[in-house]
Amino acid sequence: MQTLTKKSNVRWVVAILMWAAIAINYIDRTVLSAAAPYITKEFGLDAAQMGVVLSGFFWSYALLQVPSGWVADRIGQKKTLGFAVAWWSLSTAVTGLATGFKSILGFRIALGVGEAAAYPSNAGISSKWFPDKERATVAGIFDSGSKFGGAIAMPLIVWLIAMFDWKMTFLIIGLLGIIWSIIWILYFKETPEEHKGVNEAELKHIREGQFKREGLDAEQPMKWYQLLKYRNIWAMCIGFFMINYNSYFFITWLPTYLVKERGMSLIEMGFMASLPLLCAMVVEVIAGWLSDRIYAKGLLSLTATRKLFLIIGLLMASCIGFAAFAQSAVLAVVLLCIAKSGTTVAASQVWALPGDVAPKNMTSVVAGMQNTVSNMGGVVGPIITGFFVAAYGSFVPALLFSAALIVIGILNYLFLLGKVKPIQAEHE
Structure with a gap:
């Protein structure tokens, strides 16, 4: 680590990456809603079938919140979130290969499996990388990604469908998350102690500002x-x-x-x-x-x-x-x-x-x-x-x-x- 008087700000770069993960999360879950009229026409789906497809995301997303949080705490948020974003982005990218009701429902459930790890992982990263007095700030930053993603998703996706088609749109949107995953794995470290860009001043700012210092061991009390x-x-x-x-x-x-x-x-x-x-x-x-x-x-x-x-x-x-x-x-x-x-x-x-x-x-x-x-x-x-x-x-x-x-x-x-x-x- 560098030894500088002025503290580095690596933690805020991490916060921006956390924000981007949530923004991509919401863009990916919105693609199907925008493409629904084209999908129902191509596959001959009725309203009831489309309703099941749209709800399929929540089946896996809600049920896997606790398991994904447990995994993130056990093996680390770097691996968990990196894999999760890659998984849900791949699920999005291949949705264009769907041939009917069953396959598109399967891709939608797979999307929920990956996205389930996003918020639990970000909460864990906040507790490791930020002092207690910055916790609400970083929470507000990364959760605001959902509003940004939700606001721009519909016009962006409609434009892409008009420019290409719904199948290519899924592929393009999916590639965003794949790129994010590569950047995440290369840049992020499990704890600030492991990151070469974190100097002594920033590390002191983080750790001395935490009531409980997480990530330094794997012990869980219950x-x-x-x-x-x-x-x-x-x-x-x-x-x-x-x-x-x-x-x-x-x-x-x-x-x-x-x-x-x-x-x-x-x-x-x-x-x-x-x-x-x-x-x-x-x-x-x-x-x-x-x-x-x-x-x-x-x-x-x-x-x-x-x-x-x-x-x-x-x-x-x-x-x-x-x-x-x-x-x-x-x-x-x-x-x-x-x-x-x-x-x-x-x-x-x-x-x-x-x-x-x-x-x-x-x-x-x-x-x-x-x-x-x-x-x-x-x-x-x-x-x-x-x-x-x-x-x-x-x-x-x-x-x-x-x-x-x-x-x-x-x-x-x-x-x-x-x-x-x-x-x-x-x-x-």
């Missing part, structure tokens, strides 16, 4: 299922379910809502549907940075800081209920931008919590546990919204139900979430 005994784990899972239930509205039903309920044209909808995601991307990074500044300056305890930003974020997210009664389409979109930004203010803390709460060397497992439950919100949310719209002929009850879940989320973080500190095994 089995993953023993974590279920702790109230903070339950609070993290329940709260993130409520947040994700609302978040998935913006990437599933929002375009239909803007066209059917607000009378927008397709061109207007395309622009307006991206606004909440773009606003949320910026707000999330700011929220993560601001919360870290407040904690680092000693203005609030870690518990108070996390709870403050979680509650502020969820109060903003409750604007989804007010959007239901907005008199104009413009006001509705403004309220939805506030609501989506609120979910990301909360998310900047949600993705910092695993590093705050997990026992030593179990951050990826804890992240996988909360993401498993949260993605159940992604599974049932679109279904329940569809039921409300079909039953009442309006999105108003669906949006009010989403706001009600946000209220439950606020109560959960206020009262069920206890002191934010690392879990200690009973024998310690």
Whole structure:
């Protein structure tokens, strides 16, 4: 390692790579939605079959969160994330070789297998590579990649399909992740101690700023299922379910809502549907940075800081209920931008919590546990919204139900979430 007075900033290059992995993650999972009209026509799929194909991703993605987190903690995030991105990118690239319903469903399930490791791995990397006072900042950075990927994916993919065809589009998008994997394996090291670009000042900044120094050994104080005994784990899972239930509205039903309920044209909808995601991307990074500044300056305890930003974020997210009664389409979109930004203010803390709460060397497992439950919100949310719209002929009850879940989320973080500190095994 170099011996320089001014600390190096390798950890922020790592943060950019983490952001890129999540952005590619969301672009890859969106390709099928954009290509769906072409695929259904070519293979003669009906709406029910296409619905199964679109949901197939979540079967493997949700179920493998904990196993992928366990693997990341055991063998390291470098191998796990590098292999995962290569796997899901290859799955994307070969989707153009599909010959019908069964094969395209298989490729979609394979995509979920790879993508399951992304968030748990990033949470583990954050706990190894960043001091505690930068944890929410890096969480906000890498999670904002999902909003960037979601916002640019549709226009990018539609353009590629127009330029080439849907099969070639899958190949091109898949190559992005393959390139990322090569860069990751060449550049990233499991711990900052192993990276030649990390000087003594940066290493000191990282390690002296960590309550628990992860990655220096492989010891885990308990089995993953023993974590279920702790109230903070339950609070993290329940709260993130409520947040994700609302978040998935913006990437599933929002375009239909803007066209059917607000009378927008397709061109207007395309622009307006991206606004909440773009606003949320910026707000999330700011929220993560601001919360870290407040904690680092000693203005609030870690518990108070996390709870403050979680509650502020969820109060903003409750604007989804007010959007239901907005008199104009413009006001509705403004309220939805506030609501989506609120979910990301909360998310900047949600993705910092695993590093705050997990026992030593179990951050990826804890992240996988909360993401498993949260993605159940992604599974049932679109279904329940569809039921409300079909039953009442309006999105108003669906949006009010989403706001009600946000209220439950606020109560959960206020009262069920206890002191934010690392879990200690009973024998310690």
